[in-house]
Amino acid sequence: MLTQEEILEIRKDFPYLSQEWDKKIVYLDSAATTQKPQGVLDALTDYYKFQNGNPHRGAHYLGQVATEVFEEGRQVVADFIGAKSPNEIIFTNNTTQSLNTLAYILGLNKVKEGDEIVISILEHHSNLIPWQYVAEKTGAKLRYIYIDKDSKELREEDLDQILSEKTKILALTASSNTLGTLPKVKEIIQKAKAKSKDIYTIVDGAQAVPHHKVDVQDLDCDFYAFSGHKLLAPMGIGVLYGKEEKLNDLPPFFYGGEMIEYVYEDHSTFLKAPMRFEAGTQNVGGVKGLVAAIRYLQAIGLDEIDAYEGQLTQYCYDQVKDMDFLDLYTVKNNHRGSVITFNLEGIHPHDVASIMDSYGIAIRSGHHCTQPLHRYLGINASCRASLAFYNTREEVDQFVTHLNDVRRMMGLGSK
């Protein structure tokens, strides 16, 4: 298990966490985006200083170097998530683009009236609205698996009732950004495949990949999406994994440079995956940054990160769970994502977040892009503190102490 001394050493790798800025904050919003270590920043500038060319185009030196950076990055990502082949890795901007791409290439081509698309009430809007769109366009039915309001786990009975031979798409989060619930994705996929032979399974891994080891072959999902910026990498680089034969059975979405075989005046033929889905100039610098981020996480060890974050989140959970002025929404199961989501009685979440900000503590307030989930829980909004392996126990203590101060500031007094 990582010690506090080791965490303090790790923090030195992160400029924001280790230097004195005008406004130094306790950063508890890593589920929104993570801070970046110096190695990732160096990788980015290195690329633009010494390797900047347009990949897959031109025979000159820099064009070749950029191609190597890009394609080696594909292999690193494939190994990182346990893909069979680098051809199964498509670079996108982020999870949202990965899931929307699937809605267009898969949803609009393979789903028809009478089919069912199954998602859960935990889904981030990025894994919900695209499926609403597909349902509306195709006449398919969008169905939800709900959670138990007490435990915050997916309801087994819903799974049994809803999954059927009509299920064409199952799109599930691997880790809820709002409640920290970790659905048993592997078992659910197995169950769904047993009921429907023709099913496509999709996992939103935006909040899973930064915190736990992921093996897409073990999960046996058909598609998996995640964002670089939530795992220490720059913004603007994301990944869509797909089983090779499934990808090659789908049409392109964006059309343009470097995704074609032959172009005639009246028609064109296209390359296979992944190039088929990567039209236009790609974010090679972002790929290099993503590789640096993956290497950084691997050097610490995903299992170490998982264990430390689990313990830190539990430490926080234990301190807030008995506060009688706090409604806690985080999943009860201590095998969870690193989020503590709550409301302070009688205080609007935005007021809580603003006052916490005045104490130098960055937490999120709002609906966290999960409006249907909030509505299901009977609330409009909530506050969320999200932890990463670079957070310390001392930071959690400051967070907890200042929750009491928020009440005082609002004239409610501490309990």
Ligand SMILES: Cc1ncc(COP(=O)(O)O)c(C=O)c1O
């Ligand atoms: C579970 C989940 N899915 C999807 C997304 C969308 O990620 P991005 O904004 O990087 O596309 C997020 C972002 O918070 C998320 O938490």
